Amino acid sequence: MEKPARLLFLGDIVGDEALTCVENRIPILRKELGLSGVVVNAENAAGGSGLTVSQYQRLRKGGVDLVTLGDHGLKRREIVPLIERGEPISRPANLPSQAPGKAWVETLLACGTPLRVITLLGRAFMKPVDCPFDALDRHLPEICRSPGITLVDLHAEATAEKELLGWYLDGKVSAALGTHTHITTADERILPKGTAYQTDVGMCGSTSGVMGRKPEAILRTTRTGLPESWSLSTGAIALSGALVEVDPITGKALHIQRYREVGQSV
Template sequence: MRILFLGDVVGRPGRRALTENLPRIRKELEADFVFVNGENASGGYGLKTKHAKEFFKAGVDGITGGNHIWKYKDLYNMLDKDGRIVRPHNYADHLPGSGVAVFEKTGFPKVAVINIIGRTFMPPIDCPFASIETVLDELPADIPVQLVDFHAEATGEKIAMGYFLDGKVSAMVGTHTHVQTNDAKVLPGGTAYLTDLGMCGAEDSCLGMKPEIILDRYLTGLPRQLEAASGRGILQGAIFDIDDTTGRALSMATYRQN
């Protein structure tokens, strides 16, 4: 099977680039499944229910989250009841939603999507390594394909997680930093890996946000409310092929659509 996994959607430019182009891109790439990180889709922070529904209508199969997934409470009901959206598994169990979703499609094996969040330079949270290990131990044996979105700040933590999961999952992709890395590869154990997918957002921006606000914060040291940039949007992510029987990765490459 072929999977397209897109990075953090940031604000209106990212949403527009995704919804307007995905039907065509999916057909061109012959992608069997499409997943996207949506935690910054609504105004640059959080995900509203209406925007999640727009993504599904455009052809997204599943949405992963991160530390901003909790901003809009109107999403909480959808997190609990719609199995296509996952939030980081290593948040407390009593919070809305789940960190694991299983996708089924005729002609393909089951696909598990797992979302976890890092601890380095991030708010205090349960250990992501222990959390993902528990998830994998509890997954039914009839799910040969497992995809992990590791939403983390530190490159080193993401690389360490990649080697920790090598041979245990089909693919591990990083999100959160909004900068696409150049290290797409299949690890020795057969796990597709990319440190960060990048973002779907305004090309002329600072991580999807207005550059002038970011500059003012650095130059003055004063707090300012960030705002999503406007303008033409780009799409960034990864495209990879997975063996339907073994669940091992056959290829891994970055994806970019200007």
Template sequence: MRVVFIGDIVGNVGRDTVRRLIPWINDKYHPHIIIANGENAAGGRGITASITRELFECGVHGITMGNHTWDNREIFEFIDDEPRMIRPSNLAPGTPGRGSMIIKANGKSLGVVNLIGRTFLPPAEDPFRTADEEIEQLRRTTKCILVDFHAEATSEKVAIGWHLDGYASLLVGTHTHVQTNDARILPEGTAYVTDAGMTGPRDGVLGMEKEAVVRRFLTGLPARFTVAEGKWALNGVYAELDESTGKAQKVQLISVDEDSWIAT
């Protein structure tokens, strides 16, 4: 099974980039399933029903979220009814939505788990034990499991990678918006990347307009952050998974921007 994961989509630049590059992704990687993190898709904070439909219509099969899941209150109106979108599974019991899903497309089935870290982020349940429980349930349907671990600390991401080695097929870190150069297959067969990176404005600060962010660092005063404009970048991960074992056979980074992309 061939899987593409698109790193955190930020604002209208990120959405336009996904729409523009999905045909290129399909031609280059021939993925059976495309998953994207969409927690920053609506102006950098949260997601809306129309944006969700837009991403599905352009070729994304499933959407994961993160710490900005609830920033746009419209999500409460549709998250319970959208089986192709998940929020972090280790949020408090009773939280709307679901934390895992089975995505079926092009004759393939992929289990997807969304988790959030506990280091430098708001309180949440234990992501390690939650991952164990979710993967155990999903493996009753498919051996191929993708985990989106939305976390701040690289140490926490690396640790959960080792914890899930041999159980998850592909573990991608999200949230920090900077792609890490450590894609590899761990000894027991789990493909791992500390952070998949970001899809959105290339020349901002993590997708936000750079002047406001720099001013905040210089003065310590509050500043309104807005999504940057300008040239785009798309970061993500491509993986090939063995459906009979659930183990990864190949993993590589996807990193392209407006200056390096060559349309095919």
């Protein structure tokens, strides 16, 4: 058996300070953890919503192989031309058919292993989108046409919906990892047919707030019903994600573990 590929997947980056931490730590983590590839969800990087071109370029320069997005991912329109020209940015596959770019993306890791990623939006407690199961049925035959690593970003609110998608994907992809809630779950495991699964890998953001934002404004909105902007919290930044080992020939997951580190304030 070839040497397993080691893939680090980091959850939603919330704000530019968190992005700076990711940018600074990835080169170190690639060496310390012997990483073959790094994927990050960066849909909340630009002030908590969206991703700018300069932020994307910083992540790539820092050693990130591929970036995933979610329901806020296209709010910064400047990122759209990059998606359209085929940069390794995975926008949700179950958006309307006229959405920019491809439904899934592929990049070649430094070790020579292809990495293919598809992102799905959930439908429970979220804005209406196309059926994620139908999107998988359309695209998986092409995605899994040859050996490599296949990662699915399950960007959804409801844990049961993500878990159901995980079971549907078991044996079809290397890993099905959840994002969006910003809260790490403790259910990481290898499903019976060889797919690594975790309901939510958490976020990269401040530990001094609610989902990376200051709690005071959220509390006022919750108690009064009056909307207001929620500013990002400051303080120590946590990087949360999952570390997955994959057989590059079979595409089956061999091991998964939660990853979390808490650093200093930026």
